Amino acid sequence: MIRLVDSEGAKKLDEDARKLGMPGMVLMERAALSVAEFIRDKLLRDDVDKKIIAVCGSGNNGGDGIACARILHEWGYNSEVIIVGKKEKFTNQTKLQIRLAKNCGVALKISNPVKLITEKSEFNQAIVIDAVFGVGFKGKLEGDLAKFTEYLNMFDSVKVAVDIPSGVNGSNGRVEGVAVKCDYTITFGVNKLGIAVYPGKDYAGEIIVADIGFPKKALDMVSPDTFTFDESQISYYMPERREYSNKGDFGKILIIAGSEEMCGASFLSALAAYRTGGGLVRLFVPEANRQSLQNLLPEAILTTYEDSTDKVISKVTADKLEKAVKEWAAAIVIGPGLGLSKRSKSLVKKVVDLSEVRTVIDADGLTLFREIVEESEDRRLDLVKDLKKNFILTPHIKELADLLYMPKEEVKENVVQIAKELKSCSGEIVIKEARTLVAGGGKCYINNSGNSGLAKAGSGDVLTGILAALIATEKQRPFMVTPLGVYIHGLAGDMLKEKKGKYGIIARELADEVAEVMKRYTE
Numbered sequence: 001m002i003r004l005v006d007s008e009g010a011k012k013l014d015e016d017a018r019k020l021g022m023p024g025m026v027l028m029e030r031a032a033l034s035v036a037e038f039i040r041d042k043l044l045r046d047d048v049d050k051k052i053i054a055v056c057g058s059g060n061n062g063g064d065g066i067a068c069a070r071i072l073h074e075w076g077y078n079s080e081v082i083i084v085g086k087k088e089k090f091t092n093q094t095k096l097q098i099r100l101a102k103n104c105g106v107a108l109k110i111s112n113p114v115k116l117i118t119e120k121s122e123f124n125q126a127i128v129i130d131a132v133f134g135v136g137f138k139g140k141l142e143g144d145l146a147k148f149t150e151y152l153n154m155f156d157s158v159k160v161a162v163d164i165p166s167g168v169n170g171s172n173g174r175v176e177g178v179a180v181k182c183d184y185t186i187t188f189g190v191n192k193l194g195i196a197v198y199p200g201k202d203y204a205g206e207i208i209v210a211d212i213g214f215p216k217k218a219l220d221m222v223s224p225d226t227f228t229f230d231e232s233q234i235s236y237y238m239p240e241r242r243e244y245s246n247k248g249d250f251g252k253i254l255i256i257a258g259s260e261e262m263c264g265a266s267f268l269s270a271l272a273a274y275r276t277g278g279g280l281v282r283l284f285v286p287e288a289n290r291q292s293l294q295n296l297l298p299e300a301i302l303t304t305y306e307d308s309t310d311k312v313i314s315k316v317t318a319d320k321l322e323k324a325v326k327e328w329a330a331a332i333v334i335g336p337g338l339g340l341s342k343r344s345k346s347l348v349k350k351v352v353d354l355s356e357v358r359t360v361i362d363a364d365g366l367t368l369f370r371e372i373v374e375e376s377e378d379r380r381l382d383l384v385k386d387l388k389k390n391f392i393l394t395p396h397i398k399e400l401a402d403l404l405y406m407p408k409e410e411v412k413e414n415v416v417q418i419a420k421e422l423k424s425c426s427g428e429i430v431i432k433e434a435r436t437l438v439a440g441g442g443k444c445y446i447n448n449s450g451n452s453g454l455a456k457a458g459s460g461d462v463l464t465g466i467l468a469a470l471i472a473t474e475k476q477r478p479f480m481v482t483p484l485g486v487y488i489h490g491l492a493g494d495m496l497k498e499k500k501g502k503y504g505i506i507a508r509e510l511a512d513e514v515a516e517v518m519k520r521y522t523e
C-alpha cells in the first residue's frame, strides 16, 4: 500500500514531526537537497553551464526552491533565484533561506511576475524549478501570477515541481485556473492525493517521492485510509493458487447478464473471470443467447430462461436463480447488458434480496437497483446507510450521480471528496473514472493503472469478471480484492496498449490480456 495525503495531512505530518523535535529547517534543507540531487543526477550531470532558475513564492515551498538553488550553486552549477511572492508574506524559514542564499553568492532577485514576461528572460534554455506554491495553495491562480504561469508553460524548458506543481490543489487535484505544467515532481515524505488524480496528475509529470527524514513515528500517524499501490506491490496481493486444488477451490462465479440484443456483456465478464483464475463460471442468460455463448465460451455453464421482457420472471426462473444464488455461487455479477426491462428488474430484485455472497452490481443493474430501493419502504436510497456489506457497486460518474441524486457535473468536480465521504459505507463503491476510485470499509483507494484506451464498450464488463474471480478465489485479504481487481484491469489495459496502441484496445483482447497480468505477477 502507498499512502496518499491531502494538503491538511501534509501539514499535520509537518506539525507531528516538529512536535517530535524535528526542526522545520532540517526538513526544508533535506527537501531542497532531494530536489537538487535529482536535478544534478538526472538532468545536469557535468553540464555546469546550464541555467537553472528557481521561481519561488513567499511560503515554505518557495523556501525549498531557494535552498535548492543555493545547493546547486555550491556544487558549481549555474543557478539563480527569482522570487515572485509578496515580501510581506515571507515565512521565517523563507527569510532565512534568502539571507543564506545571498550570503553564499546566489543570484537572487525579487520580481513582479508580469515584469518577467516583458523582460523575456532565459526560461527557454533553462531548467525551471517550480517553487511558487506547495500544499499551502488554495483556490485559484489569478492576476499577474496566472499570466506568468501561462507564459512559463509556453516554453518547452524542463520544469521540476517542488512538492506539487503550483496551481494544483494538493487535496483533490483540481486546477481552477492555470497551473505549472511540469515534467517531474519531487514530493516529500508521502505522495500527495492531488497529483494521484486528474487533472493534477497531468501537471505533475513523473512523480518521485523523496525521503526527507520525517520521523517514522510521524509518518505512521499519516492517515492510512487513503492509498494506492503500484506494480512493485501487486504480486504480494495476488491470490494464492495451490497445486493440490480443484476447480471448486477457485470459486464458483454466477454472472447474471446480457439480453436478447446483447449477449457480448455476459461473454466478456465470463471470459475475464476465467482469465483471472476463476474456477467455474455459470452464465444466467436468456435462452436466445445459448447458441452464441456455447460457441464463444464452451467453458461456461449455461442456465437459461425464456421469460418475456415485459413481465416479471416466472416461478421456474425464480427457483433456478434462487438455487444458483443461495446454494451455488461464491461470487455474483449482475447487470452488464441486462437491459432495463421488467424481467431484468425482477432478476435484480431477487439477487438483491437473496444474495449473501459478495455481489458486483454493474451497468443496468445499478439503474434497476436504484429503482428497486426507490420503490421499497425507504423510498430514497442512502448509499451509506442502505448498502449491504456484500454489495460492490461499479458506477461511472453519471451512474454515481444518479445514485446520489446529484448533478453529474457536481459529482465529476468533487469526485475525490465524494469518494472520501463514501468510504464509510459498509459495502464498496467503485467509481469508474480516468483514475478509478474505490470507497468502502473505511478506506479510499485511488487507482494508478490504466489509460484512455479503456474507455471503450465492454471494458466495464471485463472489470466485473475480474472482480468476481478475485472475490471467489481470495480468502486471505478480502479488503484488498476490489482495489486489486481495479488495478489488474488497468494494468491489462496498459500492457495491451504497448501491443495495440490505445486506439485499438478492444474488450475481448483486454480480457485475454488479464491472463498475462496474472502470469507476470504470480510466477
Ligand SMILES: NC(=O)C1=CN([C@@H]2O[C@H](COP(=O)(O)OP(=O)(O)OC[C@H]3O[C@@H](n4cnc5c(N)ncnc54)[C@H](OP(=O)(O)O)[C@@H]3O)[C@@H](O)[C@H]2O)[C@@H](O)CC1
Pocket: 010, 011, 013, 014, 015, 017, 027, 028, 031, 057, 058, 059, 060, 061, 062, 063, 064, 089, 091, 132, 133, 134, 135, 136, 137, 138, 139, 140, 141, 142, 162, 163, 164, 188
Ligand atoms: N510539510 C512539511 O513538513 C514540509 C513542507 N515543506 C514545504 O513547505 C510547503 C508548504 O509551505 P506553506 O505551508 O508555507 O505553503 P506554500 O505552499 O508555500 O504556500 C503558501 C503561500 O501561498 C499563498 N497562497 C495560497 N493560495 C494562493 C492563491 N490561490 N493565490 C495566491 N497566493 C496563494 C499563501 O498566502 P495566504 O493564503 O497566506 O494569503 C501563502 O503565502 C510544502 O509544499 C513543501 O514544499 C518542506 O519545506 C519540508 C517540510
Ligand SMILES: [K+]
Pocket: 061, 130, 131, 132, 133, 134, 161, 162, 163, 164, 165, 166
Ligand atoms: K511547487
